Amino acid sequence: MDNSSLDIWVAGALAAVTVDFLVYPMDTLKTRIQSPKYNHLYKDATGAIKRDVLFRGLYQGVWSVVLATVPSSGAFFTTYETTKHILTLSSTQTQPQSQTKTPNPLPFTHPLPKPIIHALSSSLGEMVSCAILTPAEVLKQNAQVLNMKSPTSTKAPRQSATVQVLAKFKHRPWKLWSGYTALVGRNLPFTGLHFPIFEGVKGWLVSRRATGKGNRDRNGVVERAALTGVAAGVSGTVASVVTTPIDVVKTRVMLGAGGEELKGTEKTVRKVKGTLAVGREVWREEGIRGLFRGGALRSVWSAFGMSIYLGIYEGGRMYLEKRRMENGEGGVL
Incomplete structure (x- = not known):
């Protein structure tokens, strides 16, 4: 590997911030469509979509994600590239020790093929990234479905959607991580499927x-x-279509974390439903159609977002590598 850790962090951060701003409106629409209150909030009595409400404030909550994706994307790509590099060097199938000048960093060799190496590396990177990203995802998705009506009084300035949602968690900030299992459960299958196909x-x-x-x-x-x-x-x-049911469950869990159950005293606070309970509820009440709600929109923005994301990352990483090599600097992780 010829890239330094700084190359990977800079390229990953640039890619993440760019994609956040480009695809965020589509992500907001997807979240609203998957919301359990979709019919109540975004449809009228006749069943027609209230477009003025559905398409209002498509960038609500964007800054919480932008601020979190810089460290989370850097953590993901650093973990992914490092793990892939180590496992590739120690694999008896991808790069035999007799044909490489770089010593095996592990005390053993393994027979894992490239697709498995890519799946394991991306999954480990995703678990690290999700620990950083989960609070921002919870804030973002609750802000996306917040009904931001115009204030009836001009005496006080209207608070941003993110600030209003954050206020719900001020007494129980640990609830911001309540969606970690759901986020990892959604991202691991997606990443584990996406990166082997991608590579x-x-x-x-x-x-x-x-x-x-x-x-x-x-x-x-x-x-x-x-x-x-x-x-x-x-x-x-491909990966987004296959993992849409998990994404629906993840969205419901995170929206539940910021629901009315966070209001009140400690005695009246109800436990947020777990991932499996939410999945069974969606299946029971809405069937297979409910599990794939928003799937078409998600596949479109996933294709667009991932192409921009990894395209910018790869281009940025190569540019930084070439510039550093021209200056005679080494490439170390």
């Missing part, structure tokens, strides 16, 4: 492109970023 498709595209280019430059930053974006879009679509 496979990217490798195939890069190999095909390199064959067609002959002796010309095969490592252009823009071209590699574009190929990475295409691979990420394809793999993101």
Whole structure:
């Protein structure tokens, strides 16, 4: 690996912030559609969608996510790249010790193939990232469904959606992590499926492109970023469709964490429903259709978001690596 940890953090942060602003409106719509109060809040008595309410405040809660994705994306990519690097060097299938100058960092070798290495590395990175991201996700999703009506009085300025939601947790801040299990439960299957497909498709595209280019430059930053974006879009679509039911449950759990049950004294506070209980409830009340609610929209923004996210990350990482190598600096994790 030729990248430093700083390269990975900077590239990951740039990619995360860019995507947050680009796809956030679609994520807000997806959250509102998956909300258990969707019919009550966003439809009138005739069943028609109240578009003025559904499409109002699509950027509510965005700053909580932007501030959290910088460290969480850096933590994910650092963990992912480091773990992938170590497991690849110690694999008897991907890089035999007799053919590499880099020593095995582990005291043993293993027979794991590349797809398994990518799945394990991305899953470990996701678990670290989710610990940082969960509070922001809880704030974000509760802010996204908050009905921000125009104030009837001008005496006091209207508080932002994030501030209003944060006030619900001031006496019980630990509730901000109540969605960690649901978030990991959603992200691990998505990431574990997405990254092996992504790495496979990217490798195939890069190999095909390199064959067609002959002796010309095969490592252009823009071209590699574009190929990475295409691979990420394809793999993101597949992974998002498969994991939509888990995403619906995760959304319900996080919305429940910021619900009315947080108001009142400690004696009257009710326990937020767990992931399995919420999943059974959705299945019982709404069936398979409820578990896939918002799936089409999620697949669209996942394809778009992942292509931009990983495309910018790969392009930024390669650019920083080339600039550092031109300056004669080494690449260490």
